[in-house]
Amino acid sequence: MSTAAQSPGDYSSVSDPERALKYAIRHIAGDRAEIIxxxxxxxxxxxxxxxxxxVIRRQLGPRMDVLDLVSGSGNLDLPGSENWYVPDLAVVPADLAAKTEGALLPDQTLLIVEVSSPSNADTDRVVKRRRYGQYGAPLYLLVDRQNRTCTLYSEPTRLGYAGESGPHPFGTPVHLPAPFDLDLDTTRL
Structure with a gap:
């Protein structure tokens, strides 16, 4: 049995393009790359x-210690889609982080924070907000440096988020609900 020769760049015979793309990001593109x-x-x-x-991480620190949580910017997989995110900050249970070698899923987080940059502001405002909600991340805090505001999204649904608090201008406290029950000082953002 012979197979036809595959020319370079022809990926039509790849049986699972999502898996191939996510393999490439993990093994070729490096630690600081996403698929959006x-x-x-x-x-x-x-x-x-x-x-x-x-600034956000330090304010969360005391509550994370009490709740046995950790924060980081580890990989998040969105299975069934061509998305692999590296959030600026994600808060997860310490025991889950300690035993996970690969990526976590957004619904395994307690909070995801994205800080916008001129090159990715619309992605954080629109695409990631929708995708994090669809994949069950309970809280998504968007620190929009270009508009100098913070918006907290909650109540994930299959269409995105149903709850929205903000946009709050920098300098206005932003309340994070349970399990954090914390007012973030946004003055230094």
Missing amino acids: EGVITPMSPSWAHESAAE
Whole structure:
């Protein structure tokens, strides 16, 4: 039995394109790359971007210790789609993070934070907001640096999020509900 020769760049015989694309992102593109609606997108956040995520992380720290949670920017898989995200910050149960070598699913998080950049602001505002809701992430905090606002999305549905608090101008406290029950100070974002 012989098979036809496959020419370079012809992926028509790949049996599972989603699996192949996600393999490529994990093994070829590197740790700081995402797949957004099928497009491999390298990430190179600025110091200001990283600083905003750190402001949120530090405020969450004491509550995370009490609740046995950890935060990081580990991979999130959205199975059944051509999406593989690396959030700026995700909060997950410590025991789950400790035993997970690969990606987690959005519904395994307690909070996802994305900090917008000029190059990805619309992706964070529209695409990720919809996808995180569809995949059951309970809370999604968008730190929109271009508009200088924070918006908290909650109540995930198959269409996105049903609940929205904001946009709150930087400097206005943003309340994170249970299990955090914490008012975030957004002055330094």
